[in-house]
Amino acid sequence: MKIRITTSFLILCLSATNLIAQQTWSLDDCVNYALEHNLFLKDFKYATESGEETFKQSKRSLLPNISGNTSYTINQGRTVDPNDNSIVNSDFFSNDYNLQASIDIFQGFQKMNIIKASKLAYKAIQEETLQEKYLLSFRVMRAYYDIKFFEGLLAISLEQEALSITNLDLVNKQIDLGLKAGADKYEAESLLLRDELNVTQTRNRLAAAKLRLIQEMNLEGTSEISIREGLVEKFRETDPDDIKTDQIYEEAMGFLPIIKAQELRALQAQKEISVARASLYPSLRLFGGYGTGYYETITDSLGVTIPFRNQFRDNAAGFAGISLSIPILNSWSFRSRIKQQKIAFDRAQNNLDLQEQELFQTIQQLVQEYNSLVVEYDQSFQNMEAQNLAFTIAQKRYDKGMISALDLFTAKNLFAIAQNDNLQVRLRAEVNKSTLDFYRGLPVFNFN
Numbered sequence: 307m308k309i310r311i312t313t314s315f316l317i318l319c320l321s322a323t324n325l326i327a328q329q330t331w332s333l334d335d336c337v338n339y340a341l342e343h344n345l346f347l348k349d350f351k352y353a354t355e356s357g358e359e360t361f362k363q364s365k366r367s368l369l370p371n372i373s374g375n376t377s378y379t380i381n382q383g384r385t386v387d388p389n390d391n392s393i394v395n396s397d398f399f400s401n402d403y404n405l406q407a408s409i410d411i412f413q414g415f416q417k418m419n420i421i422k423a424s425k426l427a428y429k430a431i432q433e434e435t436l437q438e439k440y441l442l443s444f445r446v447m448r449a450y451y452d453i454k455f456f457e458g459l460l461a462i463s464l465e466q467e468a469l470s471i472t473n474l475d476l477v478n479k480q481i482d483l484g485l486k487a488g489a490d491k492y493e494a495e496s497l498l499l500r501d502e503l504n505v506t507q508t509r510n511r512l513a514a515a516k517l518r519l520i521q522e523m524n525l526e527g528t529s530e531i532s533i534r535e536g537l538v539e540k541f542r543e544t545d546p547d548d549i550k551t552d553q554i555y556e557e558a559m560g561f562l563p564i565i566k567a568q569e570l571r572a573l574q575a576q577k578e579i580s581v582a583r584a585s586l587y588p589s590l591r592l593f594g595g596y597g598t599g600y601y602e603t604i605t606d607s608l609g610v611t612i613p614f615r616n617q618f619r620d621n622a623a624g625f626a627g628i629s630l631s632i633p634i635l636n637s638w639s640f641r642s643r644i645k646q647q648k649i650a651f652d653r654a655q656n657n658l659d660l661q662e663q664e665l666f667q668t669i670q671q672l673v674q675e676y677n678s679l680v681v682e683y684d685q686s687f688q689n690m691e692a693q694n695l696a697f698t699i700a701q702k703r704y705d706k707g708m709i710s711a712l713d714l715f716t717a718k719n720l721f722a723i724a725q726n727d728n729l730q731v732r733l734r735a736e737v738n739k740s741t742l743d744f745y746r747g748l749p750v751f752n753f754n
Contacts, residue, residue: 330533333447336446337443339523339525344524346442347439350434353431357432358428360424360427360428361428367417368417369409370409371407372407373407374405380397381399381400398601399602400600402597403598403599404596404597408591408592410589410590413587414583414584414586414587415584416585419577420581422577423574423577423581426570426574427571431567433563433564433570437562437564440744446519446522448737449522452519455515455730456511457533457535459512460512462722466501466718466722467498470494473497473704474494477494477711478491490710490711493711497711516530544676544739549676551666551669551670554745558665559662565665568661571654571658574654575650575651575654576651578651579644582647586640588631589630589631590629591628591631592626592627592628593626593627594625597622597623597624598621599618599621600618600621601617604617669742672745679734680735683728683731683732686731689727690721690725690727693724696717700713701718
């Protein structure tokens with residue numbers, strides 16, 4: 307029975323692995339799966355939950371502190387009677403009950419500023435979590451397009467290999483007819499072997515690209531992934547009026563999570579200065595309590611211990627008061643803490659300036675790259691068409707014996723390089739355009 311269960315479990319695991327491997331993944335599928343299973347992103351989730359609890363607890367700190375305690379004591383030998391503080395030399399026990407409460411009335415608005423600071427920290431963590439989601443999504447997108455690139459490159463390599471096979475067959479037939487010498491066969495075989503090596507190398511690069519995507523997604527149980535087929539046939543250019551650095555920068559500043567997070571961190575640091583300053587102000591606290599007890603040494607005129615009920619009522623006592631604490635000297639630690647918080651605020655503000663500078667430079671580079679890629683794409687497309695025509699002519703001339711196999715290989719290789727360049731520029735342009743669309747606030751990834 308145990309063997310059957312184990313076998314069934316293994317079959318189910320293998321079936322699940324096959325289903326994952328056979329599934330065709332779109333970019334949105336890959337992104338959503340990565341967002342759900344990425345372990346580093348889960349750490350941000352825990353940090354967010356911790357920040358939320360810290361914020362809630364800061365609000366609870368406004369509530370009064372209430373505590374109760376009781377004690378049961380057995381005394382032996384010479385000791386102090388807890389009833390009247392007299393010295394007795396006998397064994398007895400006592401029982402105390404106390405309830406105490408206190409509430410802070412004024413602490414230089416320290417608790418209110420702590421609440422505001424913790425709220426800002428909680429919101430900052432939320433924005434940082436969203437930023438990490440975007441970063442992960444872009445990593446997945448790049449890995450996804452890498453697969454697209456190497457799949458396209460593999461198709462080009464296989465096409466070149468097929469042409470070499472056809473040419474080798476043609477050379478063999480021409481040799482049989484006495485139209486070509488045996489040396490031509492060796493040249494054709496050499497070209498075919500070169501193309502076969504190129505196919506093998508491209509397959510290896512494709513496998514490495516798939517592995518990178520699998521690792522970014524944290525996709526377990528498989529080393530193979532199949533993405534949707536098809537490449538963008540022609541790069542879709544964006545209106546030049548929409549691709550301006552200053553305009554995109556202003557749009558990105560309005561929503562980008564890393565900018566919002568750093569702004570919140572700067573505001574949090576500013577509130578922390580107010581929290582530190584509160585230690586210089588007097589603090590006012592209201593307190594009170596109620597207590598009673600039972601003592602075996604309390605007796606009546608006949609020497610009989612008074613019952614618990616009577617003592618509980620008669621020994622009851624309450625107190626209430628207000629305390630004022632004024633800081634005078636604390637080794638200058640309070641003022642040192644204020645200075646440290648001011649430095650922390652300056653650093654947070656500087657980090658915000660750095661983030662804004664990096665954002666502007668990133669968008670500036672993307673815009674420049676976009677403008678370059680538009681020109682490169684048109685030129686690479688024209689070059690690919692020209693090399694295709696040149697190779698077609700070279701193939702016909704080779705079939706007629708007008709050029710050598712080396713000349714045909716040169717033409718074929720130039721055509722393959724042109725196809726590769728066009729494919730690479732096309733996919734780089736798509737990634738660049740998607741990135742700029744993101745900074746423009748357009749929907750790029752379908753997740754909440």
